[in-house]
Every structure is written in C-alpha cells, then in structure tokens.
Amino acid sequence: MTAPGGISVSARDLTRRFGDFVAVNRVTFDVRRGEVFGFLGPNGAGKSTTIRMLCGLLAPTAGEATVAGFDLRTQAESVKTRIGYMSQRFSLYEDLTVEENIDFFGGIYRIPSGRKRERKEWAIRMAGLSDHVRTRVAHLSGGWKQRLALGCAILHEPPILFLDEPTSGTDPISRRSFWDLIYSLSGGGTTVFLTTHHMDEAEYCDRLGLVYRGELVAMGSPRELKDGFPVERAEGIAPTLEDVFVSLVEGMDRAAGPVAEVRG
Amino acid sequence: MVERIRHMLVKEFLQLFRDRHMLRILILPPLLQILVFGYAVTTNVRNATTVVVDLDRTASSRDLLSRFFSSGHFRLVRETADFREAGELMNRGDAGVILHIAHGFEGALRSNRTGDLQVIVDGTDSNTASIVLSYAARITAEYSGGVRLLRMERHPVPFPGPPSVSIASRAWFNENLESRFTFLPGIIAFIVMLVTVMLTSMAVVREREIGTLEQILVTPITPAEYILGKTLPFALVGFGEILLVATVGVLWFDLPFRGSLLLLFISSGLFLSTALGIGLLISTVSRTQQQALLTMFLYFMPAVLLSGFLFPIANMPPAAQGLTYLNPLRYYLVILRGVFLKGVGVRVLWPQMAALLLLGVATLAVATRRFRKTLA
Incomplete structure (x- = not known):
C-alpha cells in the first residue's frame, strides 16, 4: 500500500x-x-x-x-x-507482564491468529526479553521498556512508524x-x-x-544542511549540525526580536 | 468488535485482580458497610439513658416509672432528688432523658385530678428525641388507661360505652419495623454506585496519566469499542458486588427477598448504566486520579442526600425535590425496597425502571460525546 x-x-x-x-x-x-x-x-x-x-x-x-x-x-x-506510534513515555501497562502487554496490543490490532504467535515471538526476541516473558513491565529497565514499546507498536507490521523522542x-x-x-x-x-x-x-x-x-x-x-548553509566560523573547520541549527535559530530570533519589543 | 472488547476485558480483569489493594477495596468496605448498617445503624431506640427525679416517692409514681424501665426503651442511670444534678447529667451527655414527677402526684390521682409527669429529652439529637417521646406517650397512655379503670371501679357510673376510635396498627412488609430492613437494600445501591463510578473514572484517567490511552487511540479501535471495553468489566464487578451484599443481607441478617431475581438484575443493569456513564463523564473532566476521586465525592454526597435514603423526599423543599428526579439512586432505592421487602414486580416498578433507562441512555450518550471530544 x-x-x-x-x-x-x-x-x-x-x-x-x-x-x-x-x-x-x-x-x-x-x-x-x-x-x-x-x-x-x-x-x-x-x-x-x-x-x-x-x-x-x-x-x-x-x-x-x-x-x-x-x-x-x-x-x-x-x-x-x-501506522505504528511510540511516544517518549513508552506507554505500556506496568502492572501487566511482557507477554500480557504483547497479547493485548496484538488483540487490539486484530492480528490474524495465524500470524499472532509468530509476531509475538518476534517482538520478544527483538526486545531481548526471552527470559522475562512473565516479568511485569514495571520491573524492566528503560532500554527494555523502549524496545518492548516499539515491539508492541509494530506488532501489526505497519508500513509507517512514528517515533516521538x-x-x-x-x-x-x-x-x-x-x-x-x-x-x-x-x-x-x-x-x-x-x-x-x-x-x-x-x-x-x-x-x-x-x-x-x-x-x-x-x-x-544532514550533508546538504551542513554544506548548504554558510556558517560564520573559522575557515577550514567543517560545520556540525549544531552549528547549522544555532545559526538558523539566531537568525530567526534576530528577525523576531524587534517585533517582540514593540509588542512588549 | 467482539474480539477487541474481549481483549480489553481480559486486560482490565488482569489489572484488577493483580492489584491486591484494589481487591481488598472491592470486598472489605462493602462487607464493613453491610455490618455497620445491619448492626450499628438502627433508628429503633433502646436503652435511652434516663435520670429519674421522683419527688413524690409514692407507690403510684414508682409504678409509672417502672413501666418505662420494663419497656426496654429506657435505662436508669441515676435517681436523684436534685433537679439541678439531673440537668448537669444531661449537659454532660450522660443522660438523654429526664423523668420528673413532682410532689403530690399520687394525691392528684387519688382525688380524681390529673397527675403530671414531666419528660425532658435531649433535643440535640432531634430524631432520637422524638422517638423517645413517642415511647413515653405510649407508656403513659397505657398507665392512665389503667388508672381510669380503677376510678370506674371505685365510682361506678353508667357505662360510657367503648372508646370511640381504637387503633389496630400493623406494619406491612416489615412487621417489626426493623430499621435494618429499611437500610440494607439501600446499601446495595451505594456500594454498587461507589465501586462502579470509582473504577470506571479511575481506570480511564489512569490510562490517560500513563499514556496508554494515547497508545490505544492510535490503533484502529473505535470509540464505541474502547468505551464498552472500559465499562463492561466494571459492570460485571458491579453485579458481583450486588450478589455479595444481597447474599450477606439475606443469609446473615434475614433480609427478606420477596420479589424476582430477574427483575433485580435487569433493574441493576439499568442503574449500572447510569453509574458507568457518570464514571466516564468524571473521567472526561479529570486529568489526574486525585481529581477524579474528588469529583466523584462531589457527586456522591448530594446523590446520597437527595435519594430518599436518609431523609424522606416529601420533606424536602420543592427545588430539592425537583433535583431528586434526576438522581438515579432515587429510583433504584424504590426498586430495591420493592423487590426485597414488598415483593412487587414490573407492574408496579415500571415507572422507576423507565426512568433509570432514560437516565442511563442520557448519561451514556453525553459521556460518549464528551469522551470523543476529549480525544480529538
């Protein structure tokens, strides 16, 4: 599609x-x-x-x-x-186990029963949680939660994935x-x-x-951004993305500044 | 549709049963409430603390007073000749009743005049006071009937005929006027309302707090599926609570159950739909679980006070009476008392059931509308 x-x-x-x-x-x-x-x-x-x-x-x-x-x-x-969506909060049910979370989201996404088992095993393996299938999510570290949240978000194999921070x-x-x-x-x-x-x-x-x-x-x-924007720095030093970003932002603030003063 | 709701149900029950604290809240307070209302809360007055100030100290005065104490409604705490001491006992709360007989009581009776008994009650508890006064009136009326008979024997007069009106009183549905039979069916309503409104609003708000609500909303689940999945589990819990409280009431407190179980379940379903709707509504105006809890109590207090449970609706000012028509509890209480005590059926209770249906549909519709809005 x-x-x-x-x-x-x-x-x-x-x-x-x-x-x-x-x-x-x-x-x-x-x-x-x-x-x-x-x-x-x-x-x-x-x-x-x-x-x-x-x-x-x-x-x-x-x-x-x-x-x-x-x-x-x-x-x-x-x-x-x-679509699949994962927010920075890794929204999982902390009082449910790894397995229960996967089963729940799989059910909500109505993954066909033929695929269900396979997707579940994939998610567990991908998250590296094979030994923790029955562990409650509350006891998992941040990295594990992150991978499990991602796994739950793409159980249904969406062609587009949105990740917020x-x-x-x-x-x-x-x-x-x-x-x-x-x-x-x-x-x-x-x-x-x-x-x-x-x-x-x-x-x-x-x-x-x-x-x-x-x-x-x-x-x-990233290459185009760094090459395309003239950054006021000492010659011979390649600009970083941060340089590009900061110079753009400062330019915008300068432009907006007088307006802000007039408003104030 | 069914598949998704089933998964929501499984998840809600897993969460519910995993939460030991929540489980205790579901079982202990209902039991505690039914014990409190079954044993402790009674409007029948027994053993009212009584001080006697008998200045006559004759056989007649003692006879009258002894009738008070043999009735079981009064308990003698002090006998004194000092009226000020009796007043002091009442000030301190050690006595709720003063029975005062002045000097010359027996003399008055002997000479065919009226003897005076002064009954003073502690009016700070107006309910108990009026009940005590009614007992006192009854006991005194019996006594004075006896005195009249004696007088007629001593001074025979032409037979005046029987008293013009005599009362033959009987209380239907609750023969001994046990106040716990009045309260216990109502407890079912309170517990069910408290539990379902609380669980529904908290469950939705908690998902909002931890972000799983958002996570579910990006799935293809429809609002109807989500709302059903979020309310059905608590409707089932509500039915469980009804069974629990009703069983304890019937088996332990001998609460009569004279109506139809099916009618009880259908009416309870109607009442539950209003409670679930209110729970959802609360969840749409609350961002945190604390807010949801506070909002729930804001609803709960007036709902109980304006239900007719503690204070008769007919005694309320017209504006308050008008409000009670919007209160699902009002109708459910009538149905519960009807089913448990009176044993009446749909033929009598259909107006209450129709009102619950109407309120249920209305609250659920408003809640669903508001819920959809808070999502966008």
Missing part, C-alpha cells in the same frame, strides 16, 4: 493552534517510502504536536496531510491500520541498538518518522527537518 510516487507521508500547510498559541505553523514536507526522516528541534518547537496530528491523536487546525496515501481528515481509520531516558548502549533496529526496519521498506532534540542522533537520519517555534526552517539530508 504505497502512495503514488513513493511518498509515505505528506503534509501541506499543516497548522495547529492552541488558543492564541501557534504550535505548528504551516508546515509542508514529504517523506519518501523507506526513509528515516527526523524532526529536529528544541523542546516546544512543535515536533510532538506534528507527530500527534499525523497519528490522528490531534485534529489539525488548518492544512492537509496524507499518510500512506489516505487523507488524515476523512480516512483516519484507514490511516490507523497502517524514542530514545529519551535510555542509556547510550540501548540507544545504539535501538538505531540498529530502526535501520533494519527502514531497510525492509518501513518509513520511519521520528522527532529528536539530540544532534548526534539527527546525524543518523536520511533526511531532516529543522523546526523552531512551530516552523519548519530548513530541510535536507
């Missing part, structure tokens, strides 16, 4: 306001099939709001979006069978193996859309959107 032109996620002027506050302001982008696309920006930039709109958890105030070729406004139910609160080793997993999913044709505020993590993405104050300020591969 691929959208024409191999576009998995497409947003056009997507906007979300909360009262007077514009959390996401006319954001437009396309994510290609099988791509690892990252939304990079500080906290409060509108990353989570965007991902929540694309998952159907939040209605957009204006603009359009299609996910897996389905209109977010009119075909939300079709969208939901084709997926590596927050986990140690570097867990983070590393988590990325291996994401690459293998992406290699298998799964589109991955994730948000992060870690610069090093952003480097792993195929393509990045830099967001600040609800606006998409730049887009491209």
Whole structure:
C-alpha cells in the first residue's frame, strides 16, 4: 500500500493552534517510502504536536496531510491500520507482564491468529526479553521498556512508524541498538518518522527537518544542511549540525526580536 | 468488535485482580458497610439513658416509672432528688432523658385530678428525641388507661360505652419495623454506585496519566469499542458486588427477598448504566486520579442526600425535590425496597425502571460525546 510516487507521508500547510498559541505553523514536507526522516528541534518547537496530528491523536487546525496515501481528515481509520506510534513515555501497562502487554496490543490490532504467535515471538526476541516473558513491565529497565514499546507498536507490521523522542531516558548502549533496529526496519521498506532534540542522533537520519517555534526552517539530508548553509566560523573547520541549527535559530530570533519589543 | 472488547476485558480483569489493594477495596468496605448498617445503624431506640427525679416517692409514681424501665426503651442511670444534678447529667451527655414527677402526684390521682409527669429529652439529637417521646406517650397512655379503670371501679357510673376510635396498627412488609430492613437494600445501591463510578473514572484517567490511552487511540479501535471495553468489566464487578451484599443481607441478617431475581438484575443493569456513564463523564473532566476521586465525592454526597435514603423526599423543599428526579439512586432505592421487602414486580416498578433507562441512555450518550471530544 504505497502512495503514488513513493511518498509515505505528506503534509501541506499543516497548522495547529492552541488558543492564541501557534504550535505548528504551516508546515509542508514529504517523506519518501523507506526513509528515516527526523524532526529536529528544541523542546516546544512543535515536533510532538506534528507527530500527534499525523497519528490522528490531534485534529489539525488548518492544512492537509496524507499518510500512506489516505487523507488524515476523512480516512483516519484507514490511516490507523497502517501506522505504528511510540511516544517518549513508552506507554505500556506496568502492572501487566511482557507477554500480557504483547497479547493485548496484538488483540487490539486484530492480528490474524495465524500470524499472532509468530509476531509475538518476534517482538520478544527483538526486545531481548526471552527470559522475562512473565516479568511485569514495571520491573524492566528503560532500554527494555523502549524496545518492548516499539515491539508492541509494530506488532501489526505497519508500513509507517512514528517515533516521538524514542530514545529519551535510555542509556547510550540501548540507544545504539535501538538505531540498529530502526535501520533494519527502514531497510525492509518501513518509513520511519521520528522527532529528536539530540544532534548526534539527527546525524543518523536520511533526511531532516529543522523546526523552531512551530516552523519548519530548513530541510535536507544532514550533508546538504551542513554544506548548504554558510556558517560564520573559522575557515577550514567543517560545520556540525549544531552549528547549522544555532545559526538558523539566531537568525530567526534576530528577525523576531524587534517585533517582540514593540509588542512588549 | 467482539474480539477487541474481549481483549480489553481480559486486560482490565488482569489489572484488577493483580492489584491486591484494589481487591481488598472491592470486598472489605462493602462487607464493613453491610455490618455497620445491619448492626450499628438502627433508628429503633433502646436503652435511652434516663435520670429519674421522683419527688413524690409514692407507690403510684414508682409504678409509672417502672413501666418505662420494663419497656426496654429506657435505662436508669441515676435517681436523684436534685433537679439541678439531673440537668448537669444531661449537659454532660450522660443522660438523654429526664423523668420528673413532682410532689403530690399520687394525691392528684387519688382525688380524681390529673397527675403530671414531666419528660425532658435531649433535643440535640432531634430524631432520637422524638422517638423517645413517642415511647413515653405510649407508656403513659397505657398507665392512665389503667388508672381510669380503677376510678370506674371505685365510682361506678353508667357505662360510657367503648372508646370511640381504637387503633389496630400493623406494619406491612416489615412487621417489626426493623430499621435494618429499611437500610440494607439501600446499601446495595451505594456500594454498587461507589465501586462502579470509582473504577470506571479511575481506570480511564489512569490510562490517560500513563499514556496508554494515547497508545490505544492510535490503533484502529473505535470509540464505541474502547468505551464498552472500559465499562463492561466494571459492570460485571458491579453485579458481583450486588450478589455479595444481597447474599450477606439475606443469609446473615434475614433480609427478606420477596420479589424476582430477574427483575433485580435487569433493574441493576439499568442503574449500572447510569453509574458507568457518570464514571466516564468524571473521567472526561479529570486529568489526574486525585481529581477524579474528588469529583466523584462531589457527586456522591448530594446523590446520597437527595435519594430518599436518609431523609424522606416529601420533606424536602420543592427545588430539592425537583433535583431528586434526576438522581438515579432515587429510583433504584424504590426498586430495591420493592423487590426485597414488598415483593412487587414490573407492574408496579415500571415507572422507576423507565426512568433509570432514560437516565442511563442520557448519561451514556453525553459521556460518549464528551469522551470523543476529549480525544480529538
């Protein structure tokens, strides 16, 4: 089920306001099939709001979006069978065991009984929890919870995966193996859309959107971003993503500054 | 649809039964409540603490007073000639009743005049006071009837005929006017309401708090499936509570059960739908479990007070009476008393059942609407 032109996620002027506050302001982008696309920006930039709109958890105030070729406004139910979503909270039932969590989400996703067993075993193996099938989730470490949450989110093998700050609160080793997993999913044709505020993590993405104050300020591969933007630094030193980001953000703040003063 | 709801049910019950604390809450307080209402809460007054101030000290005065204490309703705590001491005992709460007979009581009776007995009760507890006064009136009336007979023997007069009106009183449905039979069916209603409203609102709010609500909402589950999956388990728990309390009431406290079990279950189902709807509504206005709990008590107190359980609805001002029509508890109490004590059926109880159905549909519809809105 691929959208024409191999576009998995497409947003056009997507906007979300909360009262007077514009959390996401006319954001437009396309994510290609099988791509690892990252939304990079500080906290409060509108990353989570965007991902929540694309998952159907939040209605957009204006603009359009299609996910897996389905209109977010009119075909939300079709969208939901084709996406997986994991939030930074690794939302699992802590008082249930590993197995019970998997069984529950498998049941809610109505995985055909023929596939159920296989998917369950896959999720347990992937999360490295073969010896802890009957352990309550509350007793698991952050890294294990993260992988189990991911497993539960993709039991139904969705072609598109949304990850909201997926590596927050986990140690570097867990983070590393988590990325291996994401690459293998992406290699298998799964589109991955994730948000992060870690610069090093952003480097792993195929393509990045830099967001600040609800606006998409730049887009491209990490290489393109670093090459394409003139960064005022000593010559001969290659700019990092952080340099690119900071210079963009400072530019925006300078532009917004006088306005803020007039308002104040 | 059925498949998803089944998985929700399994999950809710796993969570419920894994939570030892919650299990205790489901079983102990209902038992405690039924014991309290079965044993401790009674409006029948026995052993009212009584001080006697008998200044006459004659056979007649002693005869009258002894009738009070042999009735079982009064218990002598002190006899004194000092009226101030009696007052002091009442101030301290050691006595609830003062029986005062002035000097010259027997003399008055002998000379065919009226003898005076002063009964003073502690009015701070108006309910007990009025019950005690009614006992006193009855005992005194019996005594004075006896005195009149004696007088007629001593001074025969033409037979005046029998008293013009005599009372033949009988209490139907509760022959001995046991107050626990009035209370026990009501306890079923309270426990079921408390448990189902609490479980429903807490379960939804908890999922919101830990983020699993969001996780479920990105799945293709429909709001109807989610709401059913979230309420059905607690409806079943509610039925379990009804069985528990009713069984203890009938087997332990000899609470009569004269109606139809089927009618009890159908009506309870209707009542449960209102409780579940209210639980869901509370979950839509609460972001944390504490908020849900507080909101629940905000609902619970007026619901109990305006149900007719403790205070008769007919005694309430018209505005409050109007409010009671919106209170599901009001109807369910009538049904419970009807089924347990009166043994009446649908022919009598259909208006209450219809009202519950209406309220149930309305609260569930509003709750579902609001619930969908909070999701978007």
